[in-house]
Amino acid sequence: MVKIDFSFHSQYGTFADALHLPDDHGLTQDEINAMQQQRFDNWVAIITAPPTEETPSEEA
Amino acid sequence: MANRYWVGGTGVWNSISTANWSTATGLSFTASCTGTALTTTGSPALVVGMTVWSNNHTSLGTIVSGALNTWVVTIGGTYASQEMSAATVGASIPAASDSVFFDANSNSGTSVFTVTIINSSRFCNDFTASGLDGTMTLAGTNLGLVVSGSLTFQATNFNATYTGNTTFNATTTGKTVTTNGVALAGNVNFNGVGGAWSLGSALTIGSIRTATLTNGTLDLNGKTLTVGTRFTTATGTKNLTFNGGTLICPDPNTTSFNNAVPTGFTTTAGTGVGTISMTAATAKTFVGGGSTFNCTLNQGGAGALTITGSNTFSNITNTRKSTSATSILFTAGTTSTFTDWNASGESTRLLTIGSDTAASHTLTKASGTVSSDFLSISRSTATGGASWYAGANSTDGGNNSGWIFTAPPSTATGNFLVFF
Numbered sequence: 426m427v428k429i430d431f432s433f434h435s436q437y438g439t440f441a442d443a444l445h446l447p448d449d450h451g452l453t454q455d456e457i458n459a460m461q462q463q464r465f466d467n468w469v470a471i472i473t474a475p476p477t478e479e480t481p482s483e484e485a
Numbered sequence: 486m487a488n489r490y491w492v493g494g495t496g497v498w499n500s501i502s503t504a505n506w507s508t509a510t511g512l513s514f515t516a517s518c519t520g521t522a523l524t525t526t527g528s529p530a531l532v533v534g535m536t537v538w539s540n541n542h543t544s545l546g547t548i549v550s551g552a553l554n555t556w557v558v559t560i561g562g563t564y565a566s567q568e569m570s571a572a573t574v575g576a577s578i579p580a581a582s583d584s585v586f587f588d589a590n591s592n593s594g595t596s597v598f599t600v601t602i603i604n605s606s607r608f609c610n611d612f613t614a615s616g617l618d619g620t621m622t623l624a625g626t627n628l629g630l631v632v633s634g635s636l637t638f639q640a641t642n643f644n645a646t647y648t649g650n651t652t653f654n655a656t657t658t659g660k661t662v663t664t665n666g667v668a669l670a671g672n673v674n675f676n677g678v679g680g681a682w683s684l685g686s687a688l689t690i691g692s693i694r695t696a697t698l699t700n701g702t703l704d705l706n707g708k709t710l711t712v713g714t715r716f717t718t719a720t721g722t723k724n725l726t727f728n729g730g731t732l733i734c735p736d737p738n739t740t741s742f743n744n745a746v747p748t749g750f751t752t753t754a755g756t757g758v759g760t761i762s763m764t765a766a767t768a769k770t771f772v773g774g775g776s777t778f779n780c781t782l783n784q785g786g787a788g789a790l791t792i793t794g795s796n797t798f799s800n801i802t803n804t805r806k807s808t809s810a811t812s813i814l815f816t817a818g819t820t821s822t823f824t825d826w827n828a829s830g831e832s833t834r835l836l837t838i839g840s841d842t843a844a845s846h847t848l849t850k851a852s853g854t855v856s857s858d859f860l861s862i863s864r865s866t867a868t869g870g871a872s873w874y875a876g877a878n879s880t881d882g883g884n885n886s887g888w889i890f891t892a893p894p895s896t897a898t899g900n901f902l903v904f905f
Binding site: 430437438441444463 | 663665692707711735762766785786807808
């Protein structure tokens with residue numbers, strides 16, 4: 426397993442994450458960069474989403 | 486303590502069905518089937534008693550006889566040559582002490598499959614999704630996982646759509662939580678006396694969900710934990726360790742960060758600078774509970790940040806200044822203690838420092854110099870031994886004490902000669 430740490434700095438604070446990939450992942454650096462950017466974009470979308478009502482999480 | 490491997494593709498994970506659990510990882514192979522005659526390509530290590538699935542996860546039944554490339558199954562059918570899978574199923578349902586694995590042999594070929602949690606939340610020791618070659622979805626409505634060990638999700642080919650809680654209840658240290666870019670749709674609880682978890686990757690919790698720290702140590706390990714509605718503490722002995730990590734509280738509510746039970750709650754800086762960042766665009770509250778926060782508290786959103794309780798912080802910052810004006814309000818009558826103060830505004834984007842009501846609060850710093858600027862300060866008593874310079878561009882809104890509305894004296898030194 427390969428672990429690739431990365432971070433993005435934004436007005437909201439630092440987004441620090443890591444990609445854990447199999448040793449034989451075969452991804453190019455551009456593809457890895459795209460995965461990192463996608464994670465950051467997903468994160469920004471979540472923290473900038475409009476406020477929502479909290480709903481209970483029921484457990485059986 | 487045993488291992489349980491998911492086999493057979495799509496199925497349900499409940500307290501009854503053993504149809505998809507094996508004590509060993511499954512087999513993947515190429516075969517065709519006519520009636521009950523199964524003909525394989527190559528020499529897969531099939532044995533009598535194994536269950537065989539087609540590439541759409543239809544069971545061909547169990548192998549009752551055969552050898553080499555010719556086998557007889559109980560159900561069969563007509564299947565052209567395709568990737569199939571097989572395993573000896575019937576292993577007992579994973580218990581809390583058993584580790585569960587989802588891997589390349591959990592399905593047939595690269596087919597997509599769904600594991601649905603039903604009836605009640607499911608228990609396991611380690612949860613590992615790794616090596617998946619077809620997309621797996623872990624589903625469940627208001628049902629989730631109770632993980633006594635570590636959790637590892639795969640970066641690709643894995644979705645978690647279950648909406649129940651994920652509870653980590655280890656009572657020993659050394660556990661890891663690696664969600665690898667997969668957001669958790671339900672609440673997340675850390676509740677194991679003596680347990681300790683470190684993040685292997687960023688952990689993001691669904692927008693309407695909470696993270697609760699009850700017992701144990703949660704080490705952000707330099708990564709970002711993003712909660713949905715709030716981060717909260719509960720009754721127990723709990724520690725939040727940063728090691729350079731960041732806790733993001735993005736929701737605008739009165740308990741975005743809620744140290745609801747400060748008794749037994751500690752924080753540890755570790756290596757690097759840890760941060761709690763309150764990023765909501767509208768008003769939000771940091772409920773400190775009078776605890777010591779060995780980290781930086783950051784105002785990271787346009788909405789006013791109200792801080793309740795007499796708390797101690799390593800530092801306070803305002804990253805919102807690059808975008809807009811904003812406010813940090815302290816509860817009247819409280820005393821907030823800082824090791825460092827780096828909250829300031831910028832030209833045309835003032836940072837308002839005030840109280841939440843028409844009374845004063847106190848800020849204290851034991852020594853050194855506060856060098857801020859572009860503040861609008863009111864009802865603020867600055868004390869403690871430090872020199873509190875608000876800066877030349879700050880404004881005195883009244884009812885202040887201890888603030889010096891100038892820039893600090895230059896500390897620049899130059900070489901000079903002394904002649905006798």
